[in-house]
Amino acid sequence: MEMPAPNPKVLSLKARLVERLHQVLPADAVIHEEAETRAYECDALTAYKCPPLCAVLPSSTQEVSDVLRICHDMGVPVVPRGAGTSLAGGALPTADSVILGVARMNEVLETDYDNRFVRVQTGRTNLSVTGAVEADGFFYAPDPSSQLACAIAGNIAMNSGGAHCLKYGVTTNNLLGVTMVMMDGTVVEIGGAHMDAGGYDLLGLICGSEGQLGVVTEATLRILPKPEGARPVLMGYDSNEVAGQVVSDIIKAGVLPVAIEFMDRPCIRATEAFAKAGYPDCEALLIVEVEGSDAEIDEQLGLITQIARKHNPVELRESTSAEESARIWLGRKSAFGAMGQINDYMCLDGTIPVSQLPYVLRRIGEMSREYGLDVGNVFHAGDGNMHPLILFDANKPGDLELCEAFGADILRLCVEVGGCLTGEHGVGIEKRDLMVDQFAPDDLDIQMAVKDVFDPKWLLNPAKVFPLAASEARRAA
Incomplete structure (x- = not known):
């Protein structure tokens, strides 16, 4: 999977960048030694790795704003990171980027049971949102398989779902408002504690934008009473x-x-x-x-x-x-996790019409034999969100490339039967070059024009979502 070559000018700015970051963050919140930055070289898509220029761990919206303003002024790319559980390479850094991790931003800021919402910092893990309200008979509905570890920031970035989304919907159906920091450091409030129907649905735009439009630091989430049984x-x-x-x-x-x-x-x-x-x-x-x-x-x-x-x-x-x-x-x-003990795997998440399940499962089995790679299927069947796990040996030359080709064929099959490339993992780097199989050039241009408005320098989460050649051309424009 190709990543853009680092910008030599940005690399030369590292010492000055670290100095400026230390001016707005505690010493232990700026990680710049090479041995330490390797902890951030990949997310859960571990087949692809690239150590960042440095990493920062802010604790507040103000600190996030300060970091982004510095990076914007210096022309340094920023890769937002929740808990690093992305299976699509959504938090994979480039060599000239700053990883902005929100793990230290994990507080519950407000709880309102009468109006059924909770406001949290987005570094808080998914399951701990329910943990904060379950004693009072409430829960937060979206439940990704990684809910013990994944952060609300990543859930919003990828519009995550989970096993129970068939009834309760995905993140966008349970998100009421966000505090977001733009790339230039501007802080904006979108939505709120109640229905916000005036004007454009910006909240719907932000949810699922994969950290490319801004960094969400706080979120107001809908909570529900626990079912009787x-x-x-x-x-x-x-x-x-x-x-x-x-x-x-x-x-x-x-x-x-x-x-x-x-x-x-x-x-x-x-x-x-x-x-x-x-x-x-x-x-x-x-x-x-x-x-x-x-x-x-x-x-x-x-x-x-x-x-x-x-x-x-x-x-x-x-x-x-x-x-x-x-x-x-x-x-x-x-x-x-159980499948990961057997072998390396790549997990896909294309979606299909439920009526196509028998056919698609049969075709995946046939393709498995054609490619000579085993597949395990575990997925949210009720809404057709497939999760084929393609097993491969990362130490065997050519196996990763074979796995990539097999995965691409599965995702194209999903599109062919009326589905789409991703249901909840996002596009990231994994599916970016397949976007042309789902979207016409004009469709992609419109989406990239939206990013132009929010992030004119294309500094936020580079090399993700859009075909690499197209996004690099946009950055250079």
């Missing part, structure tokens, strides 16, 4: 295609579970060995969860299991306790 059911099938058809039939029937998750045999085996979740021995597993009162749960699961039985499951089992439910979800949340 929830119950998952496990459905095992003897083929991926049959399981995919069950998902399509459930959605077609108008039933809306909280979540429908899919795992194939490689993921089931790895996860069971890793987390001991009690999964059945089958080719494909569905985890379908519903919530509400006991009566509501029984009614919904009755309809769902009726559909499931029509396809001859090898096992159909409802959870009978909170402990069993927790084990079931621990397994699903552990799937990526």
Whole structure:
């Protein structure tokens, strides 16, 4: 994956840059020794690495503003970083860039249960938002698999979802307002604690902009009362295609579970060995969860299991306790880590119409054999958000390039059947050169024109989202 060559002029400014950063930040918040900057050379897409010029760890919106103003004045690129959990290379630095990490900005600033919102600094982890309000009977709905580690900043940048987004929506559906710092250091407030319908939907524009329009330092998030109860059911099938058809039939029937998750045999085996979740021995597993009162749960699961039985499951089992439910979800949340113990992998996240699941799963299996690379499938089946995990050996010459080509073919397949390149991981560097497969040149020009307005020098998160040649030409203009 090609990255732009560093700007020699910027590299020559390092000593002066570090000096100026020390003027606005504590000594331990400026990291510039080469051995220390290597901690920021990649995110969770570890196949690609590049140490930054330096890294900074501000603790407030004012400090972020000061850093950005300095970098803007000196023409130094800035790569915002939440917790470094991006699977698309969204926080991969360039050699002439400053990593701006928000990990120290993790405070809860305001909680309002009457109006159902919480305001936090964006370095706070996803799960700890729920942790701050659950004792009072509330929760924050978006739940990415990395929710124990991922930061709200990254969730906003990539418009993250999670297993329960089928019912509750993704980040943009649960985001009420942000404090954002522009590249020149200007601080802006967008949205707020209540519905903000006046003027353009700038909040919708910022959510999912991958750190290319500004650095979000504070966020007002919608919180919801905990449901009365929830119950998952496990459905095992003897083929991926049959399981995919069950998902399509459930959605077609108008039933809306909280979540429908899919795992194939490689993921089931790895996860069971890793987390001991009690999964059945089958080719494909569905985890379908519903919530509400006991009566509501029984009614919904009755309809769902009726559909499931029509396809001859090898096992159909409802959870009978909170402990069993927790084990079931621990397994699903552990799937990526479990697969990572087997081999290196690249995780994709193209989306497709749910009706296309059987066909796409079959084609992925065929492509796996053609490329000679194994694939594990674990994904949010209810909304067609695929997560194929392509296994490869990073130490084997040519394997990474083969994996990249295989992944590109899967993502093109998603677009061909009416889906798109990314559902929640973002474009980052991973998919930037595939944007031409989804968008016409005029469409990309319009999107790049938006970045021109917010970041005229193209200093924020360079080499991401747009095809490299196009973005570099824009930077040079």
